Amino acid sequence: MPTHLYLSLIPEALIASMLEPEDFGLYYAIGSAKRSRGQAVFFSLDRDKLPPASFPLAEIDAKCVPHPDGRPKTSVYASIYRVLERVPREALKALHLATDDGRVLTIEASEFVADGEDRTHLYQEFCPVGPRVVSRLNPAEFATFITDATQPIHVPRIVFAELTLGNLKNDPDHQDIDNLPYPNIGHLRDCLRELNAGGSPTKTVLRQMTGEVLFRTIRNGFFVGDTSGISAFYLPTRDELEREHLAWWRSAQSTFGH
Structure with a gap:
């Protein structure tokens, strides 16, 4: 399963996940036993356009692995401070807007x-x-x-x-x-x-x-x-x-x- 990188805006954070954008939006909005539900606004990122020294991508990949029972890893927080300024605009592939019941609208950059x-x-x-x-x-x-x-x-x-x-x-x-x-x-x-x-x-x-x-x-x-x-x-x-x-x-x- 591939690892996706998402830039969350509410709150600002770089998150790695094995979930596709719609599934991640549903998970991030609906919540789990660890967090309350709420809207999500996040970008999917093109990791090839991230500066190599900006984030510990190798460490992220090492942590974002399937669970022992095969379930995909839902989220690994990679950074929570001054993330936006370290992500080039050209690395922003699409914007995803998740309502508080997990409906996701995807908007491509233009x-x-x-x-x-x-x-x-x-x-x-x-x-x-x-x-x-x-x-x-x-x-x-x-x-x-x-x-x-x-x-x-x-x-x-x-x-x-x-x-x-x-x-x-x-x-x-x-x-x-x-x-x-x-x-x-x-x-x-x-x-x-x-x-x-x-x-x-x-x-x-x-x-x-x-x-x-x-x-x-x-x-x-x-x-x-x-x-x-x-x-x-x-x-x-x-x-x-x-x-x-x-x-x-x-x-x-x-x-x-x-």
Whole structure:
């Protein structure tokens, strides 16, 4: 049985497993006697594109072996600290989103394409930090800004998703919020007003993600970026989700978070 390498974002960790992505997502979300259940967001990695000195791959292979009765090894934690910055973007093969009942949606990496729409953006950062921010910058610009080492506050690499703002994307005072499921809409409006007033290109809405990921609020997809560029993992369209990934989509819609 081959050994797979996964980069988990919740929490950040490099995990080796003999399970295929869908089975690993089910195991990681549903849990076991040792851990509670919950959502999982993780990348499958191309180990051939990992720098040889970044992780002890030989040691990982030695530990990730079948059980005496032949059952596959479900997980071996290889690293839990500053993992993302040691994994090149080109090593990220696919993103896997597991709901809390173990339904897994797999998204392949693709080239980032700016949609050209002039709007305010709402970003949820996932790794290595977890604030939720509004920004005038598009995803590529935001990734460059937040990883710029000349800035007093920056990170080496960032994973984030763009969330929907509905009618607030161009008008913070719009009365129809179309059932946006975010806490404290008044505070979100205030942040959007401050952003529109000028100054910093970003404004923090929440200091740290709380609760579960509301997959249904993701506007377009997840992004991984740094000063060298950005990789995009675009969600299927609503029509594609309903036609081709209905079980995952129904599970995602039943999640209540923040």
